[in-house]
Amino acid sequence: MHSRTVTWSLLSALLLLALPWLLPQVMPAGQAQFWIANILGRAIVFGIIAMSLTFLATYGGFISLAQMMVAGVAGYTLAVFAEGAVPRIVGGLGYGAAIPLGLLAATAMGLLVGAISMRTRDIYLLMITLALAMGVFRFIETNIAWFNGYEGIRNVVGPSVLGMDFRNTFVFYHVALGTAALLYIGIIYLVRTPFGLVLQGIRDNPRRVAALGYSVALHRTAAFGVAGFIAGCGGVLSTIYNIGISPGTIGLGGTVNVLIMSVIGGLGHPIGAFIGSLIFTVFDTFAATIYDRDRFNTLIGLVFLAIVLVSPDGAIGIGVRLRRLLAASRR
């Protein structure tokens, strides 16, 4: 069973890596390029941010609505310090320095969110993280000196990797895919370490974990820090993808979108984040064909409602149930 999972993961990873070459075989080149950049690339980037939420929810039982805001902190830090961004706020740093700085800021913000919400659980945590996220959003939106207010910061074009330009669709896709894969493997590894086991213990029964002598507060805060780093990676990538960042990215809409992706995919496993973000992006792109371009929110809202009402464990849950049904009928 275990080795089969590994084989499957390797196969799907290879398939994803080869997609930029496989897609043009089955569809016109322009269309393939569109799929790679606007659907798959975007889904991976948002999937990384959603995965930070899924990580907290799956292994800690924390539903944090602050993850998009944390991603935004990374994006804004990058935009504030990166050379060439318009308007120039601090500038002067190359991408090699600005990106790690952004990740550091996101990790710090993640730790801060964890520390502030330390004594709350469940829906209280949901409320407090949402309030924090909206607070940072409104602060950034009204602050001209540091964040250029409502307009945001433009022209964050990204570095060139080993002489290849980041703006090249294939380069961006592979960097995003590589980052996502590394973070995913990192999470799978982390939850098997003592730290991950304590985290899962906290999810199931924080009192017992505390009685065993572990510091619940410390582990919780650290988990939020890890999630902050993951969200930060997504934030940096999405800022480069969008060639800049504006407060709208981290507003209520953006915050809820990340939650929608995680829940649609399923909060039971980190892979759910990517399934959810792919479904979300496909709906987003083809809303015009399905219902009405301007009414995308109604469409995705209804999909979200249907998932929550019918299958609270998301697409993963549907898959598991289907497989069980098939196995039962085969018997």
Next chain:
Amino acid sequence: MDLAATIVLNGLTLAALYFIVASGFSLIFGLMRVVNMAHGAMYLVAGYVGYSVFEPLYDHDLWYAWYAGLAAGVAFAAVFGALVQVLLLGWMQGQELRQALVTIGLSIVVADQLLAMYGGTPRQFFAPDAIFGSTRVPGIGGYPTFRLVQIGVAVAVGVGLWLLLNRTKLGMMIRAGVDDRQMLGACGVNVPLVGVAVFSLGAALAGLGGIIGATAQPLAMGADGRFLLISLVVVIVGGMGSVTGTALGAVLIGLAEQIGQAMFPTYSVVLTFVIMVVVLALRPQGILGRA
């Protein structure tokens, strides 16, 4: 001195609006343990429905245009709230997170449909002549009458809620339900029906806030997010499910916002959140919340 008094009065009128909206949120949370993420959407729905009743009447110069809009908005919100509870939330009682997610989905759909129907143009009610214009307030001078009315409405809502909760049979059931739902049901009370009543009342308060708020300042898309956030912060600061706590939270946040805007405009938002963080660190259940 004048300026200081004006700022404080501004803060209090803002707090009055916040209290009206947040009290509904707090009420629903207190009894049902439901975080109603659609509370802002209910504010918005009531505002727009009220406006579509108000506008044609106002064009005909009828004196009761505003009152009719108020009644329509509040009634619509109340029915909407009752339907949400009956159709969506009632049968997943106890699954708090799932209920919160359902209301999030609902608020997305509602806000988007409102945008489709009414577009993005801001709308504003005109208060009837009786409460329009300005009143002389000692120490300040002329002050918009409607804002003073706002405070009056908030006080009436507060006193009304207190009386309802502490002096009526329904209030007794609600308070008993907060402490022990199952026991209340065992006593022969139709708990789900009490739940519908509470949800409807909470939504009606959001609706009342929507009409009052849309008279004091223009109503536009995005108000749902703003007032959801305000309700969250007020209730987190004041204490979950306590009317007095909600009032205290609203006054603190309203004053902080106005004083902050007067003294350090760019950073005034931060003040609100500093208050929230300090309260969370010292008293996670809110200033007047029960542990």
